[in-house]
Amino acid sequence: MLSLTRPVVPVRKGFVLPLFLSWSGQFCAVSLFIVWQLGLETSAEDFASPVAAEVSTKTTEVAVPLRLDYPLLQQLLVAELFTQPGVSRELLSDPSACSEIVLSEPVLSPRDTQLEVLADLRAKIGVGANGACATLLSWEGRIGVAGIPETMSNGTSLGFVPEHVWLLSSTGVPVSNDRLLQLAQSSVRSMFSQFTVDLAPQLQSVKTLLPEALPRHSRGQIQALLDTLRLGDLRVTPESLETDILFVVDAASEPLQAELALSNAELARWEERWQLMDSVLVLAVKHYAAATQLQVLRDALLDVLIESRYRLRDALVEAPDAEGDAVRAWFLQSWQALAPVIRRIGLEQPGQEPLLLFSVVASTDALAALDELGPSIGLDISADGLRRLARMINGDAGDALLQYSDEVDPELRSLLEGSLEAASPPSAWRLDFSLFSKAMAATPDSLNSWAPKREDLPEYLPQVAALLEASASTAMAKKNLDPAYEELFRRLVLTTAWQESCWRHYVVSDDRKLVPLRSGTGDVGLMQINERVWRGFYSQQQLRWDIGYNSIAGAEVLLDYLLKYAIRKGEHKQPGGAVNLARASYSAYNGGPSKISRYRSSKASAYGKKVDAAFWEKYQQVAAGDELAVSRCLGGDLSGPAVASRSSSQQTRAPRGGTASQAPEYFTLQLGAFSAEESAASFIATNALAAKARVQRRSKGDTGQYLVIYGSYATRAQADQDKERLAKFQPWVRRFGDL
Incomplete structure (x- = not known):
């Protein structure tokens, strides 16, 4: 899994920052050890300035440990050498077809300080004349090859030097057959000496990105860094083949003094930056989701994106300043969460280029390592850098796909709708609209233009309740919800709308205009759907101006959290029983999927505990049939059910x-x-x-x-x-x- 090890002590002269690059199957996760000479006084970085004076005359060699897991090396070995049918390679070319030596099904593993490859061997030696063959030797077993890995003379490739060859029976017992071994040995050595792993294109992608991320280093400093980049010696460990990416770097330039606040132009660039960051993540999620048919992996990608969007919502609450950029940290953390899922998807795609993911994962991990050095390094993930990452993900098409749009993205919508198998609609919660008094009825457009006053509540609230129940029914018609939880879900939808908006969609602004109810974090409407979190999944225009659309969106999200998180994670098995499912679903709705157990966690923030306690109080009132208690947060004093009593026969209609x-x-x-x-x-x-x-x-x-x-x-x-x-x-x- 991709993980950035964060140091728990200050960075000082000669300190090594670990960031691991491990490969599993087709995947990589980077591990970067940066040895950095810091003798300068650290101060806040200038957010916008691209230039600073050069002050350093000292250099430090940076060692970036690179771990290549053995499944990856085996896959590369097969792709390069065993390209014939049945994962095989013919070593002997006999025009008469009387003799053959074929290797197949190689397995690569460590052996002390060397690498070992075991492969099946099929050999037949014969002589032929006039179209007939006389077989002199026929044998099947295994052959072993051990050798030393090495860094090639070009400094950017890995190679293999065979030193020892031996034979085994089909049961693994050593076999002495000098004649066969002599025939196979020279060709086996020649074959395996051709095996190389060329990392030059991937290293070049990192070289290309670094100038975009280090604007305070001069062109000369950057070029000097890039010119020295090379691979170090190789080491065989029980887990992986390890080497170092080495380069020499100047100490960081003196940071400029921080500005008190960002200018309007700087704020505009900052907004463009976080929007591009979000677009890059969306591009990655869609690109890799399309590469797998495994729903569990598509779900995992979707989960990472949604969780990251909740954290983006929180990061954008604070205005950016020159001393730090919470959005940049959010972007790097999101990639760390995304990379393990991408690597697993790669394992399911054996036809893909094995090193395909190295560029983008290595680059983002390198950025994370530089970020660890603090403001003095002057890290800036620029718009051009983000576009470069997009090209690493999806070639030249990446740029065209980085559109920050408010419209529904069909690919994201498909991910959301496909996250759970649709089933026949449940029968227990189909609202009977004939129960509502026609004397209370308003035109449907009235709910889409109604900011209720206190005297409106007896008429307004039952209509909203009807809408919410219909939305719950619509959501359940698309998903496979156990009938035992249908009543709980109806209460969950009604209570969430109460908690989020007091059943309001519109309010009157200070200039006496009718506007959608909106929070400071971008939540909008009856269900307070966050526009940034659900961008691409729902139309933002309709979320704002269509109460019915907003209501259904909220019900869908709640049902997704109930099914994918609360039930799957067994929240109903915790003390408190089935009602925990409603409490857990709302915790996730409010704080993101990672907060599914917040309602019962002793480590929850004071704010989280307060929010969950308020929801629970409201839920109990709804469960008791006092849905109209929602009126009290609008200045009313109604009580009782928001709709007429539903008999079981009515509920089924x-x-x-x-x-x-x-x-x-x-x-x-x-x-x-x-x-x-x-x-x-x-x-x-x-x-x-x-x-x-x-x-x-x-x-x-x-x-x-x-x-x-x-x-x-x-x-x-x-x-x-x-x-x-x-x-x-x-x-x-x-x-x-x-x-």
Whole structure:
């Protein structure tokens, strides 16, 4: 796994900073030991300045230990030497086809101070004449080769010098066959001496990135550093083949004095920088998710991205200054979390170039190591540096993919929707909209333009409750939730909306404009969906201006946390039982996936404990049927359920109306026809039509259709007025009697 070992003592002259580069299969994780001569007084770095005076005349050799795990070396060996069918290599070329020596299925491992390769050997020696062969020797067993790894003369490649060759029986017993060994030995030595691992292209990518990240070093200092970069001696250990990346570096230039605050131009560059950082992470997640069909690895990539987005949300709360950059630290930590998942994906893709990941992982780990040196090094992950990383991930297409957009990204959306297998919708929570009094009904557009006053609450709150319940039903229709948890999930959605917004989506601004409810960290609307965390997964425009869309988004996120985290991690098995699932899901909703157990953790922050305690108090009121207690945070004093009591028979029905309750001569608007009842209910919830829309089942041959009908009008003229307002649905004016 990729890990940056952080020193627990100050960096001083001659101190070694460890950062490990290990390979597993096709992967690498870097380990960088930087020996740095620091005799300068450290001070805060200038955030924006690209130039500083050169003050150092001393140099220090930097040793960067590089560990190549044996599965990687074996894969490289196979890719380079065993390219014939069956992972084999023919050593003897006989025009008469009477003789052959074939090696296959090599296994590479350490042997004291050498590397050892064992391979299956099939040998046949014969003579031929006039198209006939006389076999003199036929043998099958194994052959072993041991030798010394070496650094090649070019300083950027690794090689192998065979020193000893031996034979084994198929059971592993040493065999003495001088004739066969003599025939095989010279060709085996020649073959394995051709094995090289060329790291020059990958080292060049690190060389290319460093000038972008060290703006305070002069061009001469940077060039001197790059000119000395080479590989050191090789060492065989039980775990890996180790070497050092060596280079000589000048001591850091004197940092400039910090500015008191960033200018507007600097703030704009800073914002562009963090947006590019987020875009680079998104690019990596999408690129590597497309390289695997294993859902567990795609889930892991998604988890890293979502968790990193929560940390970005927190990092952006504080304005940047010249003494530190929390966003830069966030970016480096995110890559450290992402790299192990990428390496595992590489193991599932044996056809990929084995060293493909070295460039980007080595580069980001090098940046992390430089960051450890503190402000005096002048590390700056520039926009050009980020674009260079994007090219390492996805070639020249990387630049074009670094778009920071508010729109839905189909690839990210697919990752989210595919994180759990969709199943048939549960039957227990399909809201019956006919339970709501038509006297309380408002037009659906009213919820999308309503900042409720105290006197509005008796009318407003039941409609929001209906919307939230419909959203919960819609979310459950897409996921496989155990019916035992359906009631818990409904309460979770209602309570979360209470905790986050007091069931409000809109408020009136100081200049008396209707605006979406928004927090200082970018959370918006009824469910307070964070726009930065869920960028690309949901439309930010719709999150702001469509209460129904916002409601469904929040329900989807909550259900994902309930299924993927709370249930899978067994939170219901902790003291407290099944209700822990709601508490855990909300902790993750508020703080990110890593906070799933915050509600029960003694190490939780005071803020986290306060938030979770407030949620739990509200949840218990919702569970007791006092949903209208939400009114108290809006200045009201209502109590009791937000909707009429739901009998079990009512709970199993989707929003539905019947013509028996309507005069046949009255008119209604048909907004759609669906083959599945849950699809009709989802349409109503998604478009915030709960107040006046219903589902009407109509028989059609041996099957049925589910019509979404809207309103009841005594005259066609009245129906036509709403028809014009609802034109985007292409409504059809119909008589109830015709249905």
